[in-house]
Amino acid sequence: MDTIEWLLDSDPSIRWQVLRDLAGASDETVAAERDRVATEGWGAHLLDLQGPDGNWDGGVYRPGWAQEDRPFFDAWTATHFVLQQLVEFGVDPRHPRALEAVSHVRDHVRWDHGGEPYFDGEVEPCINGVVLSVASYFGQDGSRAASTLAGGRLEDGAWNCWAEYGARVSSFHSTICAVEGLAAWQATGRADADSADALRSGDEYLLARGLFRRLSTGDVADPRMTMLSSPVRWFHDILRGLEHFRSVDRRDPRLQEAVELLRSKADADGRWNLENRHEGPTWNDFGDNEGMPSRWVTLRALRVLRWWDAAPPE
Numbered sequence: 001m002d003t004i005e006w007l008l009d010s011d012p013s014i015r016w017q018v019l020r021d022l023a024g025a026s027d028e029t030v031a032a033e034r035d036r037v038a039t040e041g042w043g044a045h046l047l048d049l050q051g052p053d054g055n056w057d058g059g060v061y062r063p064g065w066a067q068e069d070r071p072f073f074d075a076w077t078a079t080h081f082v083l084q085q086l087v088e089f090g091v092d093p094r095h096p097r098a099l100e101a102v103s104h105v106r107d108h109v110r111w112d113h114g115g116e117p118y119f120d121g122e123v124e125p126c127i128n129g130v131v132l133s134v135a136s137y138f139g140q141d142g143s144r145a146a147s148t149l150a151g152g153r154l155e156d157g158a159w160n161c162w163a164e165y166g167a168r169v170s171s172f173h174s175t176i177c178a179v180e181g182l183a184a185w186q187a188t189g190r191a192d193a194d195s196a197d198a199l200r201s202g203d204e205y206l207l208a209r210g211l212f213r214r215l216s217t218g219d220v221a222d223p224r225m226t227m228l229s230s231p232v233r234w235f236h237d238i239l240r241g242l243e244h245f246r247s248v249d250r251r252d253p254r255l256q257e258a259v260e261l262l263r264s265k266a267d268a269d270g271r272w273n274l275e276n277r278h279e280g281p282t283w284n285d286f287g288d289n290e291g292m293p294s295r296w297v298t299l300r301a302l303r304v305l306r307w308w309d310a311a312p313p314e
Helices: 003-008 012-021 027-038 041-048 079-089 096-108 125-137 143-151 172-187 193-208 238-247 253-264 295-309
Strands: none
Touching: 003 012, 003 295, 012 027, 012 041, 012 295, 027 041, 027 096, 041 079, 041 096, 079 096, 079 125, 125 143, 125 172, 143 172, 143 193, 172 193, 172 238, 193 238, 193 253, 238 253, 238 295, 253 295
């Protein structure tokens, strides 16, 4: 089985993206497969799990059962990360099931921080960046989240979720979440000049560091950033960074090292392994094991490399 056939032997959330981005299928074929995301497989399962209060698993960022004395315990079953996952699945935002789910979130879900409506965001940039991505995707008003991000940059032009506790140097993780959201918001045509400037400065932060190196020494900032993960949650790695620059169609030569590192990770069959699983309870079992080929990682890697190789760096 070749790699494209292997990718197609999967869930509708992967198949429709393979058909669109790698297989050259017709618009009608792509649309029909995408429509199945809301009614079959992983996407339908997530939609089925929404509670009557609009939340998933009884909470907004953390599930309702999470213990308050374990603040750094990661779980991916609450509302925020389910919505991020639905965007990654590419559920059609116009599908009746998606419209219903999002309307419940808009009307009922409030942040624990200060009772803010979900799509207004709260204070942390890693959270607000994902909120803005979700709002942009589902046609919701993300202007407050965008404004909070634009006004929350540190002196180096990017973000750190620990800024309110005294952090003065930005974080790759916070910044990738922020620029993804700002780019999605800009694509809606609703971004103002402050949001556009924030996107430019955040992108420059990542580019100046080649997506994974320290600006001061050139050393690898964290080896995990060179490891491929999926789902990405709030974490940064080179593939996620390259996907962002693909989304804004910016082939900056400072990305070349990350591109070649990604390319070098393909196995003899043209597939990429899941190298770093972000542990924590989740609703979906994608069948991926660390150190083994991953359909999600392979789809994303092939998509990035086809984009990069289609034209020389700017």
